[in-house]
Amino acid sequence: MHDSDTTPQTPKMSGASEEAVVVIVGAGPSGLAVAACLAARSVPSLILERDDCVAPLWRHRAYDRLHLHLAKRFCALPLLPFPRDAPTFVPARDFLRYLELYAARFAARVRLRRRVAAALFDPPSSTWRVRARALDTGAEEEYAARFVVVAAGENCAPALPALPGLDGFPGPVRHSSEYRSGSGYAGMRVLVVGSGNSGMEIALDLAEAGAKTSIVVRSPLHILSREMWLLGMILTKFLPVRLVDAFLLFLCYLKYGDTSKYGIRRPAIGPFDMKINTPLYPVLDVGTYDKIRSGEIQVLPAVSSVKGNNVEFSDGNSYPFDAIIFATGYKSTIKEWLQSDEYLIGDDGMAKQKYPNQWKGKNGLYCVGLARRGLYGTSEEAQLIAEDISKEYNNKYNNNDKGN
Structure with missing residues (x-):
């Protein structure tokens, strides 16, 4: 949804700056969720988005077969559940439509093609100064905001x-952000580097399209079905994580057997323990493991070097390939522009504080979607942020109105 300057709560400042109560950086699910929760509390906000649309990751950088890995009940944003007839695991294209509807439903005020260059807190005025460049015109813009919400996500730039x-x-x-489908790879020898959920699904997609597929698995990982993970999420509400993990690993052994026979070692800690205490996610299998077990997908160790079309691996073997796809994730670029903060965001661009205090910083700074808690965590954080901002906004600004 494009910005409209008819909103009365965002008066112009003198000079080249513009006032905004809340500036949200990023128009993905996290930013949209905060804007919606603020709107529900009558707090105006402005979203700055560097891309040309809302939810750009889902529009421009998602492969065709992608589905949400969690059941829809855990992925809906605040105030708008998925339709009852939506599948349990929502396809990416349907989730994109949901996000576009969400932005329109809550009248999200978004300025597209704005690359934030700096966000600096000004103590004398208790205001954040946010500088951005309008990419279509090259014009420099400055916004003065009482609150800033960092919603740029962990997927800023391909790693x-x-x-x-x-x-x-x-x-x-x-990079996986450029991959759409296995069409055009039939008969090719393709190496997928990276064995997270994206790498595993891309390898499956390639194998089903007729490519001779190999995947690099460097580190131990957990493989579970989506149904197992859903069951685990429910059980963790009632049982200790260690018991849930023990039960899930028993189910995994019944379904998958000894995965180490196929080059996939399981971590020493359980899947939920790993998810809570490390940056790593388990792989939610949608058919890749059967292809590995049948030999249609070859598992290889870490890459050591490339010589021509031959790729050499850490075990000393080398194989020729026709194409390489890096499913090696993304990196955050938040620390490149966020200034005046040593508390909220770490050097890796992710939340520095531990749950449940990971969302609130100092001087009116917040972050959402940076704690590796998925869409479910995003929804919780968005509501907490909106509630916290609305308390100060309603107390201060409403009292000012009464004084006038």
Whole structure:
């Protein structure tokens, strides 16, 4: 939804700055959720988004077969549940439509193609100064806001490893953000580097499309079905994590057997313990493991170097490939522009504080969706942020109105 300057609560400042009660950086699910929760409390906000649409990750950088990994009840944003007839695991294209509807339903005020260059707190005025560039015109803009919500997400920029010799690889080299489907890869020898959920699903997609697929699995990982993970989420509400993990690992053994026979070692800690205490996620299997077990997808160790079209691995073996796809995730760029903060956001661009205090910083700074708690955590954080902001906003601004 494009910005409209008819909102009466955002008066112009003198000079080149513009006042806004709340500036939200990022128009993905996190930013939209905060804006909706603020609107429900009659607090105006303005979202700055560097891309050309809301939810750009889901529009421009999602592969075709992607579905939400969690059941819809855990992925709905505040104030708008999914329709009853929506599938349990919502396809990415349907989730995009949901997000666009969400932005329209709550009249999210979004300025697109704005790249935030700096956000700096000004103590004398108790105001955040947010500088942004309008990418279509090159114009510099400045916003003065009492509150800033960092909702830029952990997926700001593709993360690519520096592999010796990669520049000389003759075939296509792509990041998963550029991958859409296995169409066009039939008969090709394709290496997928990265064994998280995206890497595993892309490898499955390629194998089903007729590619001769290999996947690099460097570290131990948990493989569970989506149904197992859903059951675990429910059980953790009633049982200790260690018991839930023990039960899930028993189910995993019944379903998958000894995965180490196929080059996949399980971590020493259980899947929920790992999810809570590390940045790592379990792999929610949608069919990849059957392809690995049948030999249609080859599991390989870490890449050590590339020589021409041959890729050498840490076990000393090498194999020729026609294409390489890096499913190596993303990195945050928040620390490149966020200033005046040593408390809320860590050097990795993620929430520095532990749950449940990860969402609130100092001087009116907040973050949402940066605690690796998924959409379910985003919804909780958005409501907490909106409630906290609305208390100060309603007390201060409403009292000012009465004084006038």
